[in-house]
Amino acid sequence: MRGAVLHAPGDVRVDNRPDPTIEQPTDAVIRLVAACVCGSDLWPYRGIEPIDGPTPMGHEYVGVVEEVGSEVRDLRPGQFVVGSFFASDNTCDICRAGYQSRCVHAEPMGAIGTQAEYARVPLADGTLVATPGTPSDDLVAGLLAASDVLGTGWFAAVAAEAGPGRTVAVVGDGAVGLLGVLAAKQLGAERIIAFSRHGDRQRLAREFGATDVVTTRGDEGVAEVRELTGGLGAHSTIEAVGTQESMMQAIRATRPGGHVGYVGVSHDVQLPGAELFFSGVHLHGGPAPVRRFLPELIDLITSREIDPGRVFDLTLPLDQAAEGYRAMDERRAIKTLLRP
Ligand SMILES: [Zn+2]
Secondary structure, three states: EEEEEEEOOEEEEEEEOOOOHHHHHHHHHHHHEEEOOOOHHHHHHOOOOOOOOOOOOOOOEEEEEEEEEOOOOOOOOOEEEOOOOOOOOOOOOOOOOOOOHHHHOOEHHHHHOOEEEEEEEOOOOHHOEOOOOOOOOOHHHHHHHHHOOOHHHHHHHHHHOOOOEEEEEEEOOHHEEEEEEEHHHHHEEOOOEOOOOOOHHHHHHHHHOOEEEEEOOOHHHHHHHHHHOOOOOEEEEOOOOOOOOHHEEEEEEEEEEEEEEEEOOOOOOOOOOHHHHHHHEEEEEOOOHHHHHHHHHHHHOOOOOOOHHHOOEEEHHHEEEEHHHHEEHHHHHHHEEOOO
């Protein structure tokens, strides 16, 4: 089969890779209907995260079940399925508490590489959620978003306790931040302040429910949020970047007693203890347990209540994966959808 492989920084190729097979009785093999390039794929693409030789890429996916192992009970060939970037059994104590991305048997789908024609999905019953029937083609992008960026933005909004009567600030205008706006709106937030310096992203943020846009960042941006909130700061802040600056911006934009939901993958973030102590904010986040939210998100998407697929502003055939990476790296695209 064909699949995207990162050979060196900036060098993505679509190579012939071995066809996946059932390796464990709990596996399924799916035929990918769509996959995409994640902001986190850009870390190794830019050489910031080292790779150890040619590396299959991709961890977001929707597809059709081709084959299931002998112990798979709930899935059958032909079903359209959505999964998250961690395979999980969905039965251990951690999963049942809603933290499937930290399942005691979690396996990263990034190690499998879903920017491909086919993929093996471990722990298929726990990992995959079937849609009601085969969705129409215009729903595929939204369902693909649920696989990571929507599920992650949703978790950030839940972790930040976004809800009725709350003012939510969103740090980060990539796909996760934008869908954090959508999630906060859906959860009933009264006011949503998006940080963004890019016109196209500001427009999408407003369409997803942002009531205010702040174009400055760092302490200047924090001062603007305070000004908009009677000097107090937001009740809830979503952090969707993962740098020192963005994390401190999120903590400082939040009022005492408020909540920060952080989902940007941390790159060398160090929290100053004394400032954290006196901030009085709750911090909760990490790799989003997307699987917890998939059934609800699939319902909202297939009933057309939300349209998270609009974050994809570039669609390419899988064979042009290299251009998909370049466009995101150069910020010409928010998010690239790949069609195998
Ligand atoms: Zn588990």
